[in-house]
Amino acid sequence: MTSLSARLPEQLRRESQSASCTGCIGRSLNLCGSLTDAQLPELVALGGRRQWRRRDILFRAGDPITNFFKITRGLVAVSRTLDDGRRQIVALRIAGDCVGFLHTDGRYTFEGHAITDVEACAFSRRRFDELAQRYPALAAATADALVRAQREAGELVAAMGRLRSTERVAYFLAKMHALYASRFGDSATVDLDMNRGEIGDYLGLTIETVSRSIAKLKKRGLISLPHGNEVVIENIDGLRELGNFGP
Amino acid sequence: MTSLSARLPEQLRRESQSASCTGCIGRSLNLCGSLTDAQLPELVALGGRRQWRRRDILFRAGDPITNFFKITRGLVAVSRTLDDGRRQIVALRIAGDCVGFLHTDGRYTFEGHAITDVEACAFSRRRFDELAQRYPALAAATADALVRAQREAGELVAAMGRLRSTERVAYFLAKMHALYASRFGDSATVDLDMNRGEIGDYLGLTIETVSRSIAKLKKRGLISLPHGNEVVIENIDGLRELGNFGP
């Protein structure tokens, strides 16, 4: 089983237990090769570890931006809520990703909340920016992470604009499968950690439509739901094709 | 009247007529203050100016990425086309913006095509990356541009996921109005340069639905269409509110 809230690989576990966050920022931005801790003594003092429970808010849209967060455990939803309460999750981030980096006039553009229990390092945005000025590799890694994030956002736009409900759910499941595989190794079983409402808020659908779409995928033999929120991917190729999930 | 294809501000006109692209990359990335041409002699030889006609392709998804482009004139759509022909525009970019920067395994992630006639400078991606390694301000400006782009992508996701058709068109018009205002100064009149099909591909709607939505906005007195594709914004506050277009 692949679950964010359980059984982390050893590397991540060690990282998330270290008192300082020296390693985590380097690793998160794929700097392992180019920057060592010795080269960046400033990083030692930079990050503070924090924890949140399911449904807790990491940061609110409109609040002055002071920190961004590098997730070391759990699943975070980045979202926007309209005045009338309609909510849209614009990105999902897991261990290794950064959230709270986007800003509009010095304020968080979106809201971040914990889908599962979450641990993350908080970094001072100001000091990080100063550091990036001095260490080109850090800036390059930041740009890289942003490029990746934007690619994903574009794909989500395409899914929302052009896929119908069942295709969108297939896209979502294929994406979660790929996401977990990239961190925890391949596995046919994906523990969603999200309820129907949260999936709907991510895909622009209602709870009922998500539920019905999952039922359709089950009937088509692409997935099965042995128990709880655990999804077994029975046919990943079919799922990816239906969801137009690129290579 | 505000039109991308006509009457550029003098600064942009001068820039787009200079033989080299020295200035354009600096300006595009908001480096005016921090880097001068004298500090970056390498930039002189970096960019080559190119032109495209309406509907021409700047770059195709999947092609090996060699250049990115800094637009000096016109409107470019960044899009993705599904296997069955459904198309989704994931971003619109105008003079001053860069396109073709996103990549997946060394290949363009999306397609870029000219909505209007377009002029742009093509920069070698490899050499730009080298340069960014040496000039932190360039890297910082790149990160800044990426943050801005991602904020917009997130807003588009929210619009696609949670707004209904007429609201989406209102969002689109408010966005175009703001976009043009930021470059060419405020004006009640916006020349869309996009036909109904292209608007539909941006908003995830059909031609007919776009047409009907525009008719509704007209009837509500939010806009008027004196002639051609020229839209007069009669009530920008109402339009922004309906389209949930943030501040």
Place this chain on the structure above:
DNA sequence: CGCGGCATTGACATTGATCAAAAGCTGTGG
């Protein structure tokens, strides 16, 4: 056991897509 939260299912309403036709516009050639 019974309660609370979430998921499923059904009936119905609404939205937007689809199909088809008519109306405008634009440029060309007589």
Place this chain on the structure above:
DNA sequence: CCACAGCTTTTGATCAATGTCAATGCCGCG
């Protein structure tokens, strides 16, 4: 200047997909 072809837009009549509302079922927990 008009007539016509080729295009885009508008409008109308349906239809299918999804949202909405309501009822029921399921499951874990006190």
